[in-house]
Amino acid sequence: MKKILSLLFALAFSLIVFAQKTVTGIITDADGKALASASVTIEEPGKNAILAYGISNAKGEYKVSFTSAESNLDLKIKAFNQKPITQSIKNDDQKLNFSLDSQATEIQEVRLKTKLITKKGDTISYDLKSFENKNDRTLADVLKKIPGIEVNKDGTVLYQGEAINKFYVNGKDLMEGGYGTINNSLPKDAVSKVEVLENHQPVSILRDKVPSEQAALNIKLKKSVTMTGRGEIGAGFSPLLWNVKLTPMFFGQKNQWVINYKANNNGESVEKEGNLLSFGSRWEGRRSQTTQKSWTSVETAGIPDVPEKRYLLNNVHFVSANLLTSPFKNKEWELKANVNYTNNDIERDSHTKTAYDNIEANGDLAGRTLEQSRSNDFYTNAAKAELIFTKNAKKGFFKNTTTWNGFWNADRGLSSLDTNITTQPNIFGNQSLESPSGSFQNSLSTIIPWKDKLINVMSYVKYQKDKQTMEVNPGSYTDYFTSLSSPGLYDTYRQAALSETLEVNHSASVGFTFKKLTIIPEIGINMNFNNLKSVLSGSSNGNYYTLAGNYQNDVDWNELTPYTQVSLNYKSDKLNMNLTLPVNYYSIKYQDNLYNQLADKTKTALEPTFFASYDFASFFKYWVFANQSYDFGNFGFLYGGNILSSAGNISRRYVSDLNNSKMPEYLSRNIGTRLEYRNPLNNLFFNVRYNYGTVKRNIAETFDTEGGIGGTIGIEALENSTRSQSESAEIGKYFPKFKSNISTSFTNTDANSFSFFNGNFIESKNNIQTWTAKFNNAYFSWLSVDYNISMNWRNSKNATQSTSQKSSGWNHNLSAYIYPSENHTFGFNWDNSVTSTQGNTYKNPFYDISYQYTWVKRKIDFEFKWLNITNKKVYETVAVNIDRGNTVTQSYKIRPSQFMFTVKFNFK
Template identity: 30%
Template sequence: MKKILFTILSIFVVFAGYSQTEITGQVFDDNNEKLSGATVMISKDSVSSILAYGISDSDGKFKIAVKSDGESLSLKVSYIGFATFEETIQNKAQQLEVKLLPSSEALKEVIVKSEILQQRGDTLSFSVDAFKDKNDRVIADILKKLPGIDIRPNGQIYYKDEPIQKYYIEGLDLLEGRYNLANNNLSADAVSKVEILENHQPVKVLDSLEFSERASINIKLKKDISISGTATAGMGAAPLLWQTKVTPMIFTKKRQAIVTYQSNNTGSDVSGEIRNFSINFFGDEFNIDKTDWLSIQNVSPPPFSAERWLDNNVHLGSANILQRVKEDIDLKLNISYLNDYQKQDGSTQTRYFTPTDTIDIIENTSNNIFVSQLEGQLTLENNTDKNYLKDQLEFNGSWNTNRGLIDRPDAKIKQRLDNPFFGIKNDMRLLRTIGKQLITFNSNIGFTETNQDLLVQPGQFEAIFNNGDPYGEIQQQVSSRKMYADNSAGFTKALGKFTISPKFGFSIQDQQLDTDIFLEDGEEVLDADFKNRTEFVESSVYFKNSFRFKSKDETWNLNLSTPFQFKSFQLKDRNFEEKRSLDRLVFEPRFSVNKKLSAFWDANASAGLSYDFGELQQLYYGFLLNNYRNLNRYNAPISEETRQYYSGGIAYRNPLKQLFLNTSYSYSYSENNLLYSSNIGENGTRILEAVVRDNSFDNHSFKAGGSKYFRKLKTTFKLNASYNLSKRQQLLNNTLAEVNTQSFNLRGSIDAEVSSWLIANYSGNFSTYTSGFGERDFQQIETQQHTIDLYFYPKDNQYLSVSSEYYGNSLSENGDNYFVNLSYQFTFEKPKMDLNISWRNILNTDQFINASNNQYYYIQSSYRLRPSQVLATLKFTF
């Protein structure tokens, strides 16, 4: 104990003895006007590296903390259009007044320094022209190069390893989270800057009351009235290929519109352009996403561009229109229709690991998938400094059907799934200033319905349904409905540096599930164990209060949420006399803190407690045939899960050096009252049931990442790593086992303009996944993929590109996959048009062999790929 106390005391003395000087001041111009956004830098002397860095606020004031043991410091203050101010000052706390004088020579010098990146407060502005290469056409090509920004394979944008919350074009949120449509079609030539809005609060009235940890993106255009877009037409072989795309856009101060029609059979997955990446800010929100109760057996698609493997025939139409009715009042319409036909061909070998045995399944799969989907949103938004109103009506309808054939060594199995869905909801949020209080009201109501029908021939689970004898077919029917309402009211009030936001509300959700199983000749299975007539009602009365603290210098931001909820659950089934009910008063606190350590460093930490009582998908009494070899039911009490979570991170951001670094750690621990038991048969059939047994799950996650732009080399380098470790219990074939998993992922990219005639891009990914029972690891897999793109420019208006890709895994004997592409492009200046001739998959690699594993099984998949093909396209940019 004495040693521990001595160590703590020593650390305290060291930190206490380390001096820190606070330099404050104000920046003026030659007319004594306050200058906002002036750059203030402090170093040991005029030639040393920067010790601290700051930006003057709206009043021209700055405050910088400096750690240095020197007697003097070098102060440098710069602003566009003014001569740089340089002076040697004493290393002591002091108040300075800096006056900048105009200078044309200084303006040229500052423009050079700021042509890459500027910072004003919490806004970083990247110059598009500074990052643009000859082969860049749309704004997505620029975003992927910007340091600090990461675009995931599905198109979602991350900043400092967190998803962005808003995507604005000239300050307007036209697309409501569907920003792939702008990313992939807005011409890079029409954009002047990409702005990163750090700690962005999208609701103006909350800007000084609620701290936001998320960042947003704003696209700044070169013209006040901008008409832009793309149009593409292409033909190719073999087989006969076509590709058409027309995406006109208009942006003015009062109106924005992006309209598109796209069609192709070249493997381009256009559905990604209408994927919604919106982040929920309304609290507990009801979503109208479809629940797939039933499914056909699929082959896992390869982890690379769909143009290599997707055999499709797709049509997409989308209209996105924003009209500013009056100042700060916007009316938005977002609507899209997708019609797609896809074919999937491949084979899988699945190996299940149990504590006592291994089970192998071999399947050759051929599927036909028909997608028909209509989505729409109508939004009215009034966002001012005093009031906020957002009312959003959303609907979603789909009419999907799937057909599949499984060829196994012992049988051929046909599958047919009809999967229609309809959902509608309305979200309304109102914030109004009354006196010195901010009154809030939220209302969220919705309804969904789906009727799904799965037919499997011949029938499965013979021992259960037909005394062990083969039979012709089995049909599973599911009808599910859900109604939801959540209404709440509260207020927000500032008390000095503190803000309180109490809220009172009530919510109710009513779900109904009817399921039936039929055998050949329409014979209904009457046993109650194979039928469901379930109704699940969840109601909640809640009081939520948030306390926030923001220091005067905005270096500290603390948030404490203390919600109390009384939850009531009622579950009943007309086939069973037993009813399940549960009443709980829960307290789910959450605490988070953000600390700005310096101009470059900031840190964050959070902790919380939450409860989860499950959804109807894990609560029904009777068996349900989920797919041809999975039979599930959850005849057990209502599930209860208690989860603790903790996280912390630190980030470094230096706009002057275009360097971004971040690292974080998170830990979660949960306790559950139900354990899920899997009984796997020799033919791969699985019966899943819930068992009453206390169990736990814990998970450790580490992340680190960084990106750097090297200006002299015109190169962007990005590297990200993550490590995950988890442990949980599992019942496999009536044997209790502890399942441990470990995963590691490393990914990076380099975008370089090597010379005026060569541009090179590289991206790579390496990952490992290990799982096992207790101390025994039963499977480890390593996967990696590498892509290199080379663009050769014999002249400025044409290039020849060579692309090579490698994908490999350690489990498959033939797990090495190679691809080579060749492309030539000629650009016509008048009209602005690209003629591109591409030869894809030159090696004619006809199948992709991949392997993946999970907690207690691994799957080796062989997917039929598109053949070698040539495609010629004309692309107009306007």
């Protein structure tokens, strides 16, 4: 490990210190006046490739850094109405001044040609039209084709493999992280270019003082005032299908708004557009995606690893509204209001066949094969309202965010188990869960300049209440899996749980700036108060009785963490550094009010974080990351009474020697490095990464079966350490001449883990390798092709029992569109997913075809689509669980063949 890190740092140091050379100087005209905006390029002799470039400033000054093995290079200078200069220079640091002679040129014809990619400072601009094909309609369609940018399945936009921290439209952040709606519904024809803002610090007053490691996107529209949007209305059959999307948008200089209504039953989870995909800067306060606290759940059918349009059986209605306005004459103040509501019904079915190895650790399951079928209905009702008041100016910052979330969800489950034993009949269980929840949170952050200092005050308050009630009928279904106190006595089991959480965080800091160094000392206090009450009862003849024994809970988990920290920030044109040194004083109290357990955990912990980036040779950037952190568990980690965590599992988070200070304590250490190359002149991007992490634990989780595939979940006091190491590389290039974008990546990950299974302590080691490739081509006016492929190889080892298992899989997607004329488009789509292990291979191909007629004058599309034309009804996979010694074959119900007719249009 040390040798690898030493080699990486030595390589980086040699690149930075020994390979980089710099040429500086002043450019003037024949009269000795400074020439601004003159371009300076460095090229290797005889090669039509630019190594580095620079632009002279208003004083005529220029600076170009480059890396080359050649002894001599060509320096070229060009400026409007000046005679170009080409001069051979030595590959060395030097200062060269130039005087250009006037050269007036009579222009007979002017042709404007937009550059595909341009770079100015930390901003890289992409001309959107250069990357689109004829079948693209929205911003998201084109973003996926831009080199250096990726779009995840959940809609998150990545740049150089890292999530962006902001998504602007004309420089304004209307969506506050929930940018999926705009990304999926903004017509591409309204966009002029996409800007990547590297090292973006969202808080204006901190931009020259506190560096950022993340990038942001700014969508530049063609007009400063734009009324636009996208709509779709569709219907189909097998069964009766429908799809409605209506998303009008307005982007002005003072006001912006987006109204969105989407509903369908054709397998598209439009409700995800309400998710937060980016979280900005910590100086803006605290925002997070609110989720329900889950103590119990129905047994859930699995989902296959294919696009959700293949398997999602839904009936969803999602409505949202987002507004941004400047309520005062001072446009620095902005008011934002965001609301959304989801009503959704999802059906899901799967079948699992589990074949256990004939080993002693499997106990009664050794050599047996169990088959289980699960069916679900998930009913979701969720609402969110958010009000944000902000001022983001160079002379001050203020942001207050108030958020309310409500959930009224209901889940249904039906499970059946076949033990493949003639004397044991099949076992069936009906399950229902009601889970209302409510959450309120308010976040405040303000930065006030005082003389040469910056004073920051932050406050965060959150209250959340979760209630869950699950019933399992008949009770014999649960009795088969678990060891309840009175098996066979009850018709139905009911698990009820109620939890409340109050979180309060306050902090204050002062920033001192000395040239390029900013020092920020900070003090604060984090408080967290939690309570859990639960009870498991059984029904007999319509009457419910609390189970005797440890089947109730009344637990308090309270945390008080005052802290102090110093943050050192250095920012220059080339080098960005941040070192944060927090000292946290943890005080955690766990109290079980029913079983007389009381434990305190106090610890003073240093948890530093560090990152640095250095730009060199014009197009290279080198990153280093490191951090250390502690985890002392959280609310729900410990409770002394049993909880029916699912219809087939009993959970009890209890440590026998808890009173001997065996509270959870995890120590995590991580280090990473990354080398990036971003050259917009030749449309080439690549990055190489290395990450290493360790986690030292004093507790391991346990699982004991009770004669079936369910059992008892618990924890055991046992020292164990895990580690993970990953290496990855990614490269992408756009070929303008062929209108092709090609990218590929490879990742290798090694990790180990520990678990207790049926009383056996097991160490697992896994090696996972993943290769992906992406290809887009629109060279021919009559054809466009998009192709994506991902392959993975896994080698799992049970180090305790000296067993191992290899598995592999791959999936790909091919989309091809033929344009015989301006009005007609024929499409073909081919998805395929393959999993393989122990000689078992399952292939899952899907084929779609489409036809689209475009009314060009009105920009309206009429589309007919036939999905899953082979009418494949089951998706199958196979996997091995090396810890539990079994092979699992899964089959999932997917959507049948279906036909859709859709009308698509822009609002303007």
